Amino acid sequence: MAQRISRKILITVVLMVAGFAILFSVGLKGSLVYYLTVTEFLDPARQTDLGDNFRVNGIVEPGSIQRLKGAPGARFVLTDGVKILPVVYRKEVPDTFVDGAETVVEGALGPDGTFAAATLLAKCPSKYEAQNRQTNNYRKPAGEDPKSGAQDAGALPR
Numbered sequence: 001m002a003q004r005i006s007r008k009i010l011i012t013v014v015l016m017v018a019g020f021a022i023l024f025s026v027g028l029k030g031s032l033v034y035y036l037t038v039t040e041f042l043d044p045a046r047q048t049d050l051g052d053n054f055r056v057n058g059i060v061e062p063g064s065i066q067r068l069k070g071a072p073g074a075r076f077v078l079t080d081g082v083k084i085l086p087v088v089y090r091k092e093v094p095d096t097f098v099d100g101a102e103t104v105v106e107g108a109l110g111p112d113g114t115f116a117a118a119t120l121l122a123k124c125p126s127k128y129e130a131q132n133r134q135t136n137n138y139r140k141p142a143g144e145d146p147k148s149g150a151q152d153a154g155a156l157p158r
Contacts, residue, residue, distance in 0.1 A: 035055045035056075035057060035104075036054060036055070036056050036057070037056070037057055037058065037080040038056060038057075038058045038078055038079055038080040038082070038083050038084065038085045039080050039082045039083045041054060041056045041085065041109075042083050042085065052108050053106065053107070053108055054106070054107065054108065054109070054115075055104060055105070055106045056078065056085065056104070056105050056106075056115065057080075057102070057103070057104045058078035058079050058080045058085065058102075058103060059078070059079055059080070059081070059100060059101070059102055059103070060076055060077070060078060060097070060098070060099055060100060060101050060103050060122070061076065061077035061078070061079050061084060061099075062099040062100055063099060064076045064077035064099075065097075065098075065099060068090070071090065072090065072091055072092045072093070073088070073089045073090040073091055073092075073093065074088075074089055074093050074097070075087070075088050075089075075114075076089075078103060078105065078115070085115050086113065086114045086115065087105055087114065087115045087116075087117050088110075088114050088115070088116055088117065089105065089117040089120045090116075091120070093120060093122075094120065094121075094122050096122045096123055097120065097122035098122075101122045101123060102122070102123050103120065103121065103122045103123075104119075104120075104121040104122075105117035105119065105120050105121075106118055106119040106120075106121075107119065
């Protein structure tokens with residue numbers, strides 16, 4: 001005959017599961033950031049239902065980067081080819097942050113219409129594509145074991 005579970009244990013387990021679910025949802029809510037294009041971000045109908053923190057993707061408008069004087073950071077314009085978004089970032093900018101770089105900024109829109117970025121991620125694919133091609137086209141010299149890189153016993157030393 002199966003043993004019956006007491007009500008106290010059942011209520012305790014249900015309350016614990018509910019507590020963990022609440023903690024998980026509250027913790028997750030703070031870390032969720034929407035990923036939008038510049039046009040999607042600037043659409044007034046979407047801004048009201050998304051919250052305060054955003055992640056916006058675009059291309060740095062050529063010639064728009066202005067380094068901040070006496071402080072780290074920069075002002076620049078982000079575009080998706082349709083609309084533009086002025087951005088200010090007040091921390092050290094990465095080396096890959098250049099004109100025309102694909103960039104993701106995370107932050108909030110200020111009252112003056114400038115996006116205040118707390119995080120800036122920039123990538124320059126052309127720089128890394130050339131390095132990847134060189135790495136992938138590398139061929140081991142004759143006499144090397146392709147698995148270990150060790151030379152065969154009969155091969156001449158270099």
